[in-house]
Amino acid sequence: MKKSVRALRMERHHRRANQQAKLSLVSLMDIFTILVFFLIVNSSTVQVLDANKNIDLPKASKQALAEETLVLMVSNKALILQGQLIADLNDLDNASEEVFSPLENALKVHAESIEAVDNMRPLTIMADGKIAYHRLKKIMQTCQQAGFGDLSLAVEQVAEKSGGEQL
Known part of the structure; x- marks a missing residue:
C-alpha cells in the first residue's frame, strides 16, 4: 500500500525526533583555549601586595x-x-x-x-x-x-x- 505524502513527512519527522542530538565541542574547546592563553599572558603583568585592612595606602x-x-x-x-x-x-x-x-x-x-x-x-x-x-x-x-x-x-x-x- 502506498503512503500519502503527509504520512511520509510525519514518518521522517518522527525518525528525526527520535535521534540523539549531537553536540559539537570543537568551538567550545577553541573558546576555552583562547581564554586560558589570555589569562596566562595577563596574569604576569599584575603585581599584587597582600593588603592589610588597617593600612590605607596613598x-x-x-x-x-x-x-x-x-x-x-x-x-x-x-x-x-x-x-x-x-x-x-x-x-x-x-x-x-x-x-x-x-x-x-x-x-x-x-x-x-x-x-x-x-x-x-x-x-x-x-x-x-x-x-x-x-x-x-x-x-x-x-x-x-x-x-x-x-x-x-x-x-x-x-x-x-x-x-x-x-x-
Missing part, C-alpha cells in the same frame, strides 16, 4: 611595576615584617635613638637571605597614608642602617585620564 600613578621584595607593613598600631609582628608603633615613638633596634635586628636576620646589589638590599614599605613623617623617617633610617638602602614605598595605583590629568 594614591599615585606610576608606570613601572613593583618587584617582589621583603615587605614591611606600617599600620597605625604596629610594625609587621613579612607577616611577623616586630613592635608596637608606640615603642617606636618611645625609643630615644635614631635607629629603632627591634626593627634593625629583624631586618638583619632577613638580610642574610637577600642578595645585595652595591651593598643595598631592596625593601618595600607599605605604610598607612596617615603615618607621621617623623615615624616614617625613623623607620627608613633604621632600614638604611640594617643594609636595606633600596627602599620603595607602596602606593595604590590610580588610572590617568587621557588628557594627562589624574582621576
